[in-house]
Amino acid sequence: MRVLGGWQINGQLPEVPKAIIVIAPHTSNWDFFVGLFVMFKLRLRLSFLGKDSLFVFPVNRLLRWVGGIPIKRNSSAGSVGQMVEAFQRHKELVLVITPEGTRKKVKKWKTGFLHMAxxxxxxxxxxAMDYARRCVDILPALTIEGEVDEELKRVQSCVFHAQGKNPENT
Known part of the structure; x- marks a missing residue:
């Protein structure tokens, strides 16, 4: 399926009411916009995390409309606890996370998404968001049950083939 700018969408999201979508590599602010176009093309209702200080006038309503969930970084429950509670509260919630946590080169991915799942x-x-091929590859869902380090390797192996917009940051 084609989307704006000649991007190709490969694969399909499973029809599940709750999930965590892990998008990698994350090397550019453009990833957000490519993701939005894919979301609109597939008519998906997805959510993403943002620090609560971003959710202020005049962008508060827009951020929430496109799926933003404010997270209180100083909460005693932590981001993982807040999201586990959110999954318990909602009948449907599909959360999108970039496990690198930044657009810069990182030595290792954050593992909070695995604890949440x-x-x-x-x-x-x-x-996998692959700028070299202009493809978004949606891979099969994984059930997270094992040790975090092993599960992280399993998730990473699924997206290892993709090249970010700024490959020097992967």
Missing amino acids: KEAKVPVIPV
């Missing part, structure tokens, strides 16, 4: 008992759906 394991505690909330929701699948992780790896999605």
Whole structure:
């Protein structure tokens, strides 16, 4: 399926009411916009995390409309606890996360998404954003049950083939 700018969408999201979509690599601000176009093309209702200080006038309503969920970074429950609670509260919630946590080169991915998935008992759906091929590859859902380090390697192996917009940051 083609989307704006000649991007190709490969694969399909499973029809599950709750999940965590892990998008990698994340090397550019453009990833957000490519993701939005894919979301609109597939008519998906997805959510993403943002620090609560971003959710202020005049962008508060827009951020929430496109799926933003404000997270209080100084909360005693932490981001993982807040999201596990959110998964328990909602009948449907599909959260998109960039596990690198930044657009810069990182030595290792953050693992909070794995803890969220394991505690909330929701699948992780790896999605590779490959600028070299102009493809968004949606891969099969994974159930997270094992040790975090091993599960992280399993998720990373699904998106390893993709090249970010700024490959020097991967």
